[in-house]
Each structure stands twice: as C-alpha cells, then as structure tokens.
Amino acid sequence: MQVDATATLDKPIPAHVPAELVYDYNYVSDPALFVDPHARMRDLLKVAPPLFYSPQLGGYWVTTSRQMISEIATNPELYSNNSRGIPPVDRDLVLIPLTMDPPQHAIYRMPIYQMMSPKAIARFEDTIRAMCNDLIDQVASSGRCDFLCDIAEPLPVTLFMDMAGMPNDRLHEFRQLAEDATAAPEAATRLNALQRIVAILIDTIKARQAQRQGDIISHLLDADIGGRKPTFEEMQSYVTLLFLGGLETVVNALSFCTRYLALNPDLQNQLRAHPEQLTEAIEELLRLHGIASTIRKVTADTVCHGVQLKKGDVIYLHLPAANFDPQVYTTPEDFVMGRKQGHLTFNSGPHRCVGANLARLELRVFLEEWLRRIPDFRLDPQRPATFCGGMNLAVKSLPLVWSGAAAQS
Numbered sequence: 314m315q316v317d318a319t320a321t322l323d324k325p326i327p328a329h330v331p332a333e334l335v336y337d338y339n340y341v342s343d344p345a346l347f348v349d350p351h352a353r354m355r356d357l358l359k360v361a362p363p364l365f366y367s368p369q370l371g372g373y374w375v376t377t378s379r380q381m382i383s384e385i386a387t388n389p390e391l392y393s394n395n396s397r398g399i400p401p402v403d404r405d406l407v408l409i410p411l412t413m414d415p416p417q418h419a420i421y422r423m424p425i426y427q428m429m430s431p432k433a434i435a436r437f438e439d440t441i442r443a444m445c446n447d448l449i450d451q452v453a454s455s456g457r458c459d460f461l462c463d464i465a466e467p468l469p470v471t472l473f474m475d476m477a478g479m480p481n482d483r484l485h486e487f488r489q490l491a492e493d494a495t496a497a498p499e500a501a502t503r504l505n506a507l508q509r510i511v512a513i514l515i516d517t518i519k520a521r522q523a524q525r526q527g528d529i530i531s532h533l534l535d536a537d538i539g540g541r542k543p544t545f546e547e548m549q550s551y552v553t554l555l556f557l558g559g560l561e562t563v564v565n566a567l568s569f570c571t572r573y574l575a576l577n578p579d580l581q582n583q584l585r586a587h588p589e590q591l592t593e594a595i596e597e598l599l600r601l602h603g604i605a606s607t608i609r610k611v612t613a614d615t616v617c618h619g620v621q622l623k624k625g626d627v628i629y630l631h632l633p634a635a636n637f638d639p640q641v642y643t644t645p646e647d648f649v650m651g652r653k654q655g656h657l658t659f660n661s662g663p664h665r666c667v668g669a670n671l672a673r674l675e676l677r678v679f680l681e682e683w684l685r686r687i688p689d690f691r692l693d694p695q696r697p698a699t700f701c702g703g704m705n706l707a708v709k710s711l712p713l714v715w716s717g718a719a720a721q722s
Contacts, residue, residue, distance in 0.1 A: 350706040364381060401500060570595070611623065
C-alpha cells in the first residue's frame with residue numbers, strides 16, 4: 314500500500330492519526346487529476362486505505378468507501394453538514410440547504426424540490442431539445458468543436474439561469490466564479506468568490522421582490538419556511554447554492570459522458586442505433602463519471618470502522634471514488650449496462666442532489682440529438698482534453714472532431 318507518512322505537512326499530523334493511515338492527497342491540485350480525474354479515482358481505491366488522513370490543505374480525512382459514506386451521510390448528529398470547508402474559511406458558511414442538518418434541512422429543501430420534481434421539469438423537454446439543436450447547428454458543418462465551451466457550458470447554464478431568473482449574459486465570468494468557489498485551494502479565494510456571487514444576485518432578488526415572475530427565485534420568495542417566507546439573507550444563501558449547482562454539475566456531466574463516448578466508438582454506435590437504451594446507459598455513464606464530493610464535520614469523538622476520529626475533524630466524502638468501490642460493484646472500471654447497484658454521483662439520502670431530475674433530462678435529450686445528428690466523433694488527436702480538481706471534478710476543455718455530413722435538425 315503506497316501510504317506516505319512523511320508527506321509535506323501544512324501543520325503537524327494530529328496525535329490520534331496513525332501513521333499507516335496518512336496518505337498525501339490534495340483534492341484540488343493532485344497532479345493526476347489534471348491528466349484523467351476518474352483514473353485517479355480508481356487509483357485511490359488501490360493505493361490508499363478506504364479511510365485515510367491527508368496532511369494537505371490544513372489536514373482532513375478522506376473516505377472512498379461506499380459503506381462508510383452511506384453511514385456518515387445518514388448520521389448528521391455525529392457528522393454535521395455545517396462545515397467551513399477544506400481548508401476552512403474564517404467564518405461559518407451558510408448555503409441553504411446544503412450546510413443544514415435535520416430538522417431545518419428538510420424545511421428549507423422542500424420548496425426547491427417541489428420546483429425540481431420530475432413532473433415540474435418535464436415541461437422543459439421541448440425547450441432543451443430546441444436549445445440542443447441550435448447549439449449543434451453552430452458546429453455541425455465544421456467537423457470539430459471544443460465541446461466544453463461550444464455545447465456543455467451554454468446549454469445547461471443558459472437553461473438553468475433562465476429557469477432560476479438569474480442573469481445569463483456573463484457566462485464566462487460566472488463560470489470562473491463558480492470554479493473559484495469550488496476549486497480554489499486558498500480559503501480566502503473561495504470566500505471572495507462566494508461574496509461576489511451574492512453581490513451579483515442581490516439586484517435580481519430585489520427585482521423579484523418588487524415583481525414576481527415565473528422563475529425559481531420568484532417561487533422561493535413565496536416559499537413556506539416553517540410558516541413564514543424566507544428572509545432576504547436566506548434568499549441570498551438559497552440563490553448562491555443554486556448558482557453553483559446550475560453552473561457546474563450538468564456542464565461536467567455532459568462533458569465527461571460525451572468524452573467517454575468519443576473514446577468508445579462501439580458504445581457510441583450502439584446508442585446511436587438504439588436510442589431507447591439511453592436512459593439505462595446514462596446511469597452507468599454517471600457512475601463512471603462522478604463529479605461532486607461533499608464534506609462532513611465530526612461533532613463528537615467517535616470510532617468509525619476502527620479509526621479514531623476527534624470532534625472537529627472534517628471528512629471529505631469522495632463520491633466519485635466510491636462509485637468504483639469493488640465491495641459494491643463487480644468489475645467497477647467497466648461500463649456495464651443495467652447495473653442493479655445505484656451510484657453516488659448525485660449523492661444519496663436527504664442531501665441527494667435536488668437537480669438530479671433536470672440533469673438526467675438534459676443528458677438524455679442532448680445525447681438523443683447529438684448522436685442522431687453528429688457522425689462518429691472522437692477526441693481531437695492534436696488538442697488533448699484538460700481537467701481540474703476541486704469539490705467538483707471538472708473538464709476545462711474537450712476538443713472533438715468528426716468527419717462526414719451531420720444530419721439536419
């Protein structure tokens with residue numbers, strides 16, 4: 314087992330951490346994340362214990378075990394969602410409902426869930442399909458594109474910002490802020506990005522206070538929060554989390570899934586010939602390409618699977634790595650259509666991603682149109698894809714090429 318007990322320290326390793334559980338891993342800047350982040354996920358399960366301590370970024374625990382993640386995520390009394398992050402910022406972070414524990418969490422989550430239920434988002438299918446074809450029209454005849462900036466960014470970001478009632482005319486600026494908030498190694502940079510996001514959205518909240526429209530912010534302003542409406546400060550927290558979710562998750566899900574198909578032409582052609590298999594295929598693509606991780610703070614001294622944890626310790630629940638847990642998945646590195654075991658890409662339990670239904674709809678509709686219209690596509694051999702780490706595993710660029718005539722919309 315390649316466990317490095319002499320790793321470069323940000324601060325001394327706590328006395329309760331055994332040397333054999335120390336493994337030098339930086340979830341933001343680990344070099345392998347820039348080459349192939351999901352290959353690094355698979356590697357972590359082979360070279361590090363299922364619960365290990367990294368001395369990086371102020372020191373934190375990491376678990377890649379599906380079982381441990383499930384146990385921790387469903388025990389908020391002992392493992393709280395109310396964390397200051399890794400490395401910690403100098404004040405409590407409030408991102409409603411992400412950083413809340415029961416019973417407050419359910420009260421604040423319900424208004425968002427109601428707007429993102431399968432029935433509520435189904436009405437957007439025709440809009441998504443039209444947006445997909447508009448974007449494909451712009452690249453189809455050229456035989457190449459940078460999938461990230463040409464397709465994966467504008468499709469989900471524009472759609473979600475319109476749904477939420479947020480401004481959508483500063484896409485690249487907003488994407489950079491989202492990346493800084495989730496991937497910057499410096500706590501001050503992350504906090505500054507969050508503060509700038511709040512400042513940008515204040516005017517939108519005030520405009521909806523003055524006049525409601527048919528968007529998510531308007532609905533949230535009238536939400537029932539334990540018998541009252543949310544305060545202005547709560548609205549700022551709500552929309553900041555919505556901003557981050559809308560600008561990150563689906564962008565990277567589209568990119569990673571499309572990259573996998575570019576690398577696997579047989580599967581690409583199978584789904585092109587049998588689009589009815591897409592719903593099932595998307596679940597396996599999502600398992601292979603987890604994106605977001607989450608953090609819990611230990612609220613009292615405890616022992617987790619034989620490991621001593623102390624009050625105040627933070628644990629990075631590595632959801633993308635747990636999707637490859639060999640204790641759960643047979644041949645976890647392989648694409649297997651119709652697996653019975655669910656994945657953790659959208660988390661599980663009370664904090665399951667509230668936008669999962671929308672993400673699945675966007676993925677299905679996009680892949681239906683992309684595979685129908687774009688002939689055999691592959692990675693551009695002259696321009697390799699680039700990636701980054703952070704709370705979200707992310708694609709930075711994804712050049713694709715294809716030959717042959719694209720189908721008309």
